[in-house]
Amino acid sequence: MSAERDFALPDLGEGLTESELIDWRVAVGDTVELNQIVADVETAKAVVELPSPVAGVVTALHAEPGQTVEVGASLMTFRVGGSDAPEPAASDDEQAAEAASAAEPEAPAPEAPAKREPNLVGYGAAADASHPKRKARRVPSVPAASAAEPTAAAASTTTLERPRPAERPRSTPPVRKLAHDLGVDLEALDGSGERGLITRADVEQAASARPAPAAPSGASAPADDRVTRTPVRGVRKHTAEAMVRSAFTAPHATEFLTVDVTASTELLDELRDDRATAGHRVTMLAMAAKATCIALARTPELNSRWDDEAHEIVQHHYVNLGIAVATERGLLVPNVRDAEGMSLLELADAIGDLAATARDGRTPPADLTGGTMSITNIGVFGIDAGTPILNPGEAAILATGAVRRMPWEHRGEVALRDVMTLSLSFDHRLVDGAQASRFLADVGAILRQPGRALTM
Template sequence: MIKEFRLPDLGEGLTESEILSWKVGVGDTVTLNQVIAEVETAKAVVELPSPFAGVIKELHEQPGSVVEVGKPIVSFEVADDDGGSPSEGNGRSAGLGEQPAETPKREPNLVGYGAVVEGSGRPTRRARNFAPVAGPAKTKQAESAVPVVEPVETTPVETRPAERPRSTPPVRKLAKDLGLDLAQIRGTGPGGLITREDVQGFSGHAEEAATPMAGRAAAAGAGAGERETRTPIRGVRKHTAAAMVQSAFTAPHATEFLTVDVTPSLELLAKLKESRVFAGIKLTPLTLAAKAVLIALRRQPALNSRWDEENQEIVTFHYVNLGIAAATPRGLTVPNIKDAGALQLPELAQALAELAETARAGKTTPADLSGGTISITNIGVFGIDAGTPILNPGEAAILGLGAVRTMPWEYRGEVALRQVLTLSLSFDHRLVDGEQGSRFLADVGAILAEPGMVLTMV
């Protein structure tokens, strides 16, 4: 019998996904939960498992197509309910009758989940392993930022019909743009991973490695003599644009700035790094800023709330899911640390490190990206002193951290060179009055300027 597989709800509240590539062709025999396609949502690149065991009869969409959730993308010929086997399928389905073809109770609906095995009552998660790629060297100021690196997926342990060359989605796209076959390229990355440099070197375009990322992207899409490049608005960029427009035109933003001498905080960090309590734990200015935010929220809970338009209520949270804005090759994401307010400083530092590692590996899940209550964005890593951050939709406030700079500053009645940082706080003026926002920002600044002030606040 013929079974249609419709694009499932990937559990992100999204309505569409882009087909990046098919891993199977018409006439191929597939097994239950075998990866059949790679799709891109607004938040992640996802490998789509097969919900059936059978023969591919038709691919309804081509790579590059943007498909709405619920639309059929592939048809299978599967065994009849009475146990009969599918037809030969272009001669490539021999042996299928040796493996029972079970029809699942429902199709997968969450990222990383496969079809429901009969009798299990729930989907089974397919094992995935990731390994980070080392990014460029960072300055001391950049240590607190979430690095911008490409997600790297290692080879899954499950058996596949054929092993494809291992690489990341941006590298596969580059190879496609250059007309290269990845199977002919030797990977020099971890575990034989094919890197961008491997592709460029193979194609004779190694000089492109010195071109900035934006320039490389423009060059890949523009022909000789063309004066502009047009890029479809899809994936993360589309989701981010919609969210920012909604936030900017729904919540009345107000932004305040405070410049503080953070020399004592940097001195404290140096001491903590020598402590056995923090052995093996990465500490950055972001660690202390996050802790300062959590402490300040206890005194100004209005900044940890949400405006419920439908029920005409203000929802004040008694927990903190702390969001950290992260720039990735696919765009801006804001994963959050659940119940961050309950964590002690070593635990918070570890959670921040794991969040950064997850972002680097491309493993950030929809659950990690939802449910945030307040956010921090570190614009200092780009050498920026201050800005007017836009609220993450549904949150009441976002704190921006500027660059730490050595500047002449008044210190104990004299002018001295000190480490200075500017804080930018944007808040929803429906939820937060100017006094509440100002007191919160002042508390964060006071903690960073003199960490001992915490004793007067807790």
Template sequence: MSATMIKEFRLPDLGEGLTESEILSWKVDVGDTVSLNQVIAEVETAKAVVELPSPFAGVIKELHEQPGSVVEVGKPIVSFEVADDAGAPPSQLSGAFPRGAGESAVETPNAGETPKREPNLVGYGAVVEGSGRPARRPRTFAPVVEPVETRPVETTPVETRPVETTPAERPRSTPPVRKLAKDLGVDLAQVAGTGPGGLITREDVQGFAGHAGEPATATSGPVSVPGGGRPGERETRTPIKGVRKHTAAAMVQSAFTAPHATEFLTVDVTPSLDLLAKLKNSREFTGIKLTPLTLAAKAVLIALRRNPALNSRWDEENQEIVTFNYVNLGIAAATPRGLTVPNIKDADTMGLPQLAQALTALAETARAGRTTPADLSGGTISITNIGVFGIDAGTPILNPGEAAILGLGAVRTMPWEYRGEVALRQVLTLSLSFDHRLVDGEQGSRFLADVGAILAEPGMVLTMV
């Protein structure tokens, strides 16, 4: 009979330096036999819902976290009982992770043998300060793995002894916890750590901030206080986490970093709607969903060729303006978990049929909650369609790192001047917000005018390309 070992799988960084994820559900249970790449859990990062594939073939020995738990990157989430030769090279793992992903475990076959490192998932290891182990390296696809405690089957767990600290020693905590303490104005030197070896946890900081140093009470769902969602209550408190937490932080960052300017243009789009009706009856667009958003997206792509300043970003670190020679077109999508802005890669290379299909696929994926972190990163300019909610105009906030965002209002039948007379026409309002560091008033106005001209008279495209 071949020997078996216990291997722990730690929560990986699922992209762009994310520090934590929420366990939404387990697809397996203790005792289940799983195969390599089998989906074992569904987790929500600050950007998207991601399925975790198993890095090993074996038996589920222990689930370390329950659904609803928010887990920091690098913490064990599941243990496997596997054969000594279990595991696979990173190239065999599922595509749910960024390039360079692989297993995340270290095995110790027998006492006295040197631990063997195996390939690791991206961003592994939220390393405790003062542990003597190397911290995760920024901007790399293969950071150093923090050693994981493993043990042969049926051995007695080793007792963990608290680490003694001196008054002059900096309080032990992880980078996300230190950032939380800074945001809440908490001095970590005054916080008593309840984690292993006196580690200060997120709950310790929140408890100190909210209860003058008393231990925090953990909650796993919405918390109602007198006056909330149940009879006799008037308030309901819901933890801020996941996509909504990320969106809030991004919007605050954008609003207070990029100087926003917003312009409005009301356009008679009757010719565009007539064109849509004709295209829907054409053979080339059979089975393809066409909407005003489709034409607006194409108009944005064409207008960017004449106004490239709106397809750029401000590089503060290098003091440079980066102008993109491609367009990753972001489309704001309202989902049950909050607002997301997935983008269509290289949208400028697509014809109208391909663009329409990409928009449909993007919307369906977002509604199903299956947008990946890769789909949410790398956008260069965005569109938000507030017209679907019956709104005429607004002042959109820029997606961080982008120079502009276009808002589409509702299409309404209104009295409008047409050929010297007043007629009922189909009218919508465009709202363009832009970063005034990158785009001046003339550039923003010319871009908005070009988009409006295309939607008002699609034939104008012939004079622009």
């Protein structure tokens, strides 16, 4: 015996109440296996692949790409158990009997106790006996008959099934979302990437190549053509809400320190030329991250958070170091967990992996929460200094500026040196000016003379 089974949008473990459906990986009529990826959804922080909680046949899809779905709402329906083969077409007598019985109320079938099925991204909402399940939408077997031809549909004895889709075009979830937003059909594209991967450039080129719709004769272009409206959702919505909450909750203060980092740049050159470290991409950001971990051990007030409900200051004895990453979907801040115990090379590898994963839209939701302090590298954009806004729940954020070759006092003379500016924003409820100054001075001292780390 087969049975209908709804798949509700699961709780993705971020405390979020909704997600946007980016794309379906399956269609009605497809047979899926347990844990097969069936859809891509975008939360406020990341694109997540949803695996199927059961093996069965897809009988209904309850949302369209671009639609926002609440956690616990029915996302799709499966037919599970029994044979996966399509059901035979009903005869004329059977169709007539079914039509007659449709007018009578159906006796509710006994339901099994609510059970939560595990999947790769969390547990879906448990079935609630007090609320009826949403019925799967039926797809008509044949086109609906007109009033003038009442017997056309009844004369058909075959079922028209939706054709099985061809192999899915190879692309990443962010590229599929971009294609959906721009109205580009991925099926019609040939990917220019490795092994035929469809890239962002392919989608943008296809969108720009489409002819603009012709305006009616004598009509002028509508005023809306002069602006572009983009719905605020996903990462952009989450970032905006977090920044407003932080800016108007925590009293921000910012300090600056310009440092001669020539010794650090020379050390980086040596590491790049050393065969023993050739497989590690050590950057000034990694150096600043290591210096930050050392300085936090000496000034732990910057590694804390304000608990407004308990009226307490919570000090962390570990460092989950957030690294701000600019992506196509907006700003993400994944964090390196337990960074205080990592070597410089381990930090460099972890930062590189986090950045690559974030830009590909593959950051696990767990890596986007639980940070204790953050670093943002504005120097990569050629900027020297700024006043970064704190991540909510963190006491400080350090911005590293561009490294510039410029005249600088060195050993009593003026010489060309590598110089960088550090900007530290902090929550003045948690951190006093003296504590922030000591922390910033320690980071600057390590970058000025990396060997000083051995004395701290």
